[in-house]
Amino acid sequence: VSVALPGVDINPGEAAKNLGEALSKVGLDELKDEIDALLLESGKRLVILIDDIDRLDRNETHAIFKLVKLSASFKYTCYVLAFDDDVVSAALGERYGEGGAEAGRAFLEKIIQVPLHLPPADRLSLREITFEGLNRALQQANISIDQSQVDKFTRPFVDGLEPKLQTPRLAKQYINALLFSLPLVKGEVNIAEFMLIEGLRLLYPRLYIAIRDEPDMFLQGEPRDIARNPLQAQPSPLDEVLAAAMPRSTAKERDIIRRRLLVPLFPRVDTMMYGPEWDKQWTAEQRLCSSRYFKRYFVYGVPEGDIADSGIDDLIASLATGDPEAQRATLNKHADRAMPRLIERLRDRAEDVDEVAALPLALAIVRNGDMLPRERGPYVMGGTFLQAAILVSQLMRQIEMAHRLDAVKTVIEAAQPLALGSECVRWLTHYPDKPEAHRVLPDDANDAVYELFAGRVRAASAEGPLFLAAAMDAPGLYWHWQRGRGKAEVEEHLRGIFEQDPASMDAFLDTYVGEGWEVASGMPVRSFLQRNSYDSIASCISPEYVMENLRERYGAELDSPEYHSDGSSARKLAHQFAAIHKAVLEQAAQPNRAEGA
Numbered sequence: 001v002s003v004a005l006p007g008v009d010i011n012p013g014e015a016a017k018n019l020g021e022a023l024s025k026v027g028l029d030e031l032k033d034e035i036d037a038l039l040l041e042s043g044k045r046l047v048i049l050i051d052d053i054d055r056l057d058r059n060e061t062h063a064i065f066k067l068v069k070l071s072a073s074f075k076y077t078c079y080v081l082a083f084d085d086d087v088v089s090a091a092l093g094e095r096y097g098e099g100g101a102e103a104g105r106a107f108l109e110k111i112i113q114v115p116l117h118l119p120p121a122d123r124l125s126l127r128e129i130t131f132e133g134l135n136r137a138l139q140q141a142n143i144s145i146d147q148s149q150v151d152k153f154t155r156p157f158v159d160g161l162e163p164k165l166q167t168p169r170l171a172k173q174y175i176n177a178l179l180f181s182l183p184l185v186k187g188e189v190n191i192a193e194f195m196l197i198e199g200l201r202l203l204y205p206r207l208y209i210a211i212r213d214e215p216d217m218f219l220q221g222e223p224r225d226i227a228r229n230p231l232q233a234q235p236s237p238l239d240e241v242l243a244a245a246m247p248r249s250t251a252k253e254r255d256i257i258r259r260r261l262l263v264p265l266f267p268r269v270d271t272m273m274y275g276p277e278w279d280k281q282w283t284a285e286q287r288l289c290s291s292r293y294f295k296r297y298f299v300y301g302v303p304e305g306d307i308a309d310s311g312i313d314d315l316i317a318s319l320a321t322g323d324p325e326a327q328r329a330t331l332n333k334h335a336d337r338a339m340p341r342l343i344e345r346l347r348d349r350a351e352d353v354d355e356v357a358a359l360p361l362a363l364a365i366v367r368n369g370d371m372l373p374r375e376r377g378p379y380v381m382g383g384t385f386l387q388a389a390i391l392v393s394q395l396m397r398q399i400e401m402a403h404r405l406d407a408v409k410t411v412i413e414a415a416q417p418l419a420l421g422s423e424c425v426r427w428l429t430h431y432p433d434k435p436e437a438h439r440v441l442p443d444d445a446n447d448a449v450y451e452l453f454a455g456r457v458r459a460a461s462a463e464g465p466l467f468l469a470a471a472m473d474a475p476g477l478y479w480h481w482q483r484g485r486g487k488a489e490v491e492e493h494l495r496g497i498f499e500q501d502p503a504s505m506d507a508f509l510d511t512y513v514g515e516g517w518e519v520a521s522g523m524p525v526r527s528f529l530q531r532n533s534y535d536s537i538a539s540c541i542s543p544e545y546v547m548e549n550l551r552e553r554y555g556a557e558l559d560s561p562e563y564h565s566d567g568s569s570a571r572k573l574a575h576q577f578a579a580i581h582k583a584v585l586e587q588a589a590q591p592n593r594a595e596g597a
Contacts, residue, residue, distance in 0.1 A: 032074070039076040046077045053083035061091040069111055081112070126171055127162060133175030134195065141182035145191055152264070153192035157199065160261025163253075164203040174202050184300045187310040189293060190286045193265055197288060197297050200261070207245035207257070212298045217241065219291055221268030238269060265289065283348055292344065305338050307345045315342075316349060319364040320357035327364040335371040343372070343387045350394035358398040359407045365392060366411055369420035376524065377517065382423075389423035396428060396440050405445050412453050418460055419473035422480055425453050447484075454484025458493075465497055467508045474511045475533070478540045491541045498549055505549045506570040509577060512537055526569070529576040534584070543581050550574045 039046060053064055068079055085108075086101065093104030109115075138145065145153075165171055177198055185194055201208040211218055222236055235243070242254045249257075263270045266289045267278070282290040286309065288297050295303045302308045307315070318330050334342045346361070353361060365388055375383035392411060399407050408428050415421030429446045430439050441449070457477045460466065467474040482490045498505050512534075514527040537546065551558055554574050561578035565571065 036075045039074065044076070046074075047080060048077065049080045049082070051082040053081060054087040056091075058091045058094065061088060062095060065092065065107075065111065072111070085117070121167055123162065126165060126168065127158070129168060130162075130165065130171045130174065133171065134178065137175060137178040137182055138191075140179060141186055143182060143186055143191055149190075149192040153195055156196055156261045156264045160257055161196070161199040161203055163256075165199075170202070174199055177202060181300050185296065188286070188302055188308060189296050190288065193288045194297055196261070196265060204246060204257070207242070210241050210245045214241065215291075215294055218262070218266040218269060219289060219294060221266075221270075221274075280348075306341050307334070307338055309345075312345050312349060316346070316353065316357070316361065320353075320360045322364075324364075324367060328368050331364065331368050331371055339371055339373060340375075340384045340387070343384055343391055347387065347391045347394060350391060350398070353395060353398055355399050358395040359410065362392045362395040362407075362411050363414055366415040366420060366424065369416050372420065376515070385420055385423050388420065389427045392424050393427040393438065393440050405441060405448065408441060408445075408449060409452055412449060413456070417473075418457060418470065418477055421453055421456065422473065422476045425449055425480060450480065450484035452484070454481045457481040458485065458489070461493060465504065465508075467504075467511045470511075472511055472515075474508075475536055479536060482540050487540060491545075494541045495545065502549055502553060505546065505553075506573065509537070509546075509573050510569070513573065528563070529573060529580065531580055534577065534580045537577075543584070547578065547581055550578060 050064065050068075053061060056064065068081070071077075072079060085105070089101040089104035089108060091104065092107050093100045093102065165174065178195060181198060182191070182194075185191075197208070197211075200211075217238060222238055238258070239254070242258060246254055246257070258269070268274050268289065279290065283292050286293050288294060296306075315330065319327050322330060331339075331342075343365075346365075369385075369388070372384045372388055374385060396404055396408055396411070411424060412421055412428070415424050427438075428440050429449050430441060430443055457466070457480055460469070460477075461481075463469070466477050470477055478490055494508070498508075509529070513529055514533070516525045516527040517523070534543070537543065547558070554571060558574060558578040561575040561582060563576055563579040565575040
């Protein structure tokens with residue numbers, strides 16, 4: 001290709017050819033002499049520093065040393081090579097001499113004129129570098145910690161982590177990790193313990209993974225019957241976890257990690273006993289050993305379904321000052337998945353709520369009980385409804401006793417659905433077996449609370465049978481009705497329903513049948529009518545009246561009932577009630593054996 005300009009004729013291809021020929025006529029020796037002359041003319045020495053050679057792969061390591069060997073003879077030039085002697089010797093040994101690290105080291109001796117073997121980094125100097133970096137990371141995240149937090153960090157760090165932090169490079173990696181992660185967890189974890197677990201992640205990654213994947217062992221500790229016994233040779237389960245996670249460490253090193261790092265982080269892995277009363281304190285301190293905070297240390301923030309600590313105070317203020325519509329809008333943000341956790345978080349803060357905010361906050365919860373999930377399962381003991389009622393009782397205890405009964409009545413009037421009101425009544429009233437620390441009202445206030453709620457149940461029953469509208473909640477509502485207004489009123493109401501529709505007795509009895517759970521699948525199964533359910537029925541309506549209803553519809557077969565009979569579920573239930581009723585009558589007819597004892 002040619003380019004023609006006025007008076008000029010340029011041929012790029014020919015120009016490139018001529019340039020290549022000109023360069024090819026300059027030999028390597030001439031080029032070296034020219035570079036040496038330039039270095040001499042400059043009057044300066046050239047120092048070329050190549051660091052971290054041991055971090056290259058084998059081919060790159062070979063290339064670096066080949067380059068240095070070929071160019072090291074320039075005048076006024078020196079190379080400073082920084083590397084791990086063992087790593088580089090092993091990499092070079094593959095190509096030189098007989099192979100192996102010794103061959104590689106022999107090759108290095110021919111190139112390296114002044115070998116300087118640096119001693120291990122001074123431990124105190126490394127500590128100073130690390131602590132300076134930690135302070136910088138805390139300042140950058142705008143986090144301040146008091147002396148107690150400093151003390152909680154320093155001893156486990158020095159005893160457990162510092163022996164492994166042997167190079168400035170590791171110290172830098174640790175600091176960089178905290179520069180990144182501290183802003184993410186600010187206000188959501190115990191900062192001293194977070195810095196320790198981050199050090200564990202860097203220095204003992206397999207142990208970190210074991211803790212993350214087996215939380216129960218560290219949060220709950222080992223069962224006492226198999227816990228570690230220094231006098232026994234058999235290792236405990238935790239000893240086995242440590243051995244697998246730290247395969248290159250000695251038994252003494254693992255023991256140091258256990259006693260001086262893990263025990264401060266997870267007190268229950270120690271031989272001392274820590275009962276459930278400690279959980280409240282650990283939760284208040286946002287500690288790693290709290291089951292409510294554990295996950296936060298491994299996801300660098302607030303897990304899905306949890307509530308951030310940084311926003312809980314604003315949420316409480318919003319609920320305490322907002323009108324009912326605003327309160328519902330605030331709670332609706334957590335209604336899908338976070339409501340159980342929200343109730344837990346509010347319970348944690350209930351004792352810090354002042355008297356002015358206590359009642360509005362309780363009303364916000366009970367007015368929106370329809371947002372609370374009704375968990376079911378073999379291991380559910382009350383679920384979120386129960387926790388919400390306990391929260392309400394905690395908030396009521398924040399109110400001065402002189403005004404407390406009026407506040408309780410306001411809550412009972414507002415509770416929706418009625419099942420939540422029933423749970424609240426249970427926790428707001430007092431009974432002999434209830435701990436005095438949980439008392440909300442004096443004993444003489446119980447009747448007023450029961451009567452008030454019974455009136456609400458009676459009003460709801462006027463709209464239709466509760467055993468149809470409230471289903472499994474109906475037995476509790478009927479109990480509160482008869483407790484507050486007497487059995488006669490409840491029985492009159494029920495008899496009126498059954499006189500008009502005798503078959504509705506089956507649906508009424510069905511609400512008193514509990515729910516069971518298959519052990520293998522965890523699926524719900526129908527239970528049987530139990531004696532305690534029979535007694536609950538008898539507290540609302542005469543068992544003889546119930547039997548009359550059942551005999552009229554099922555006939556003489558109930559004279560000899562079979563508790564495990566065949567047929568429809570209604571017929572089975574009729575036989576079960578009849579069998580229990582027969583046993584109760586027989587028991588009542590027996591002489592009182594206690595008198596002759």
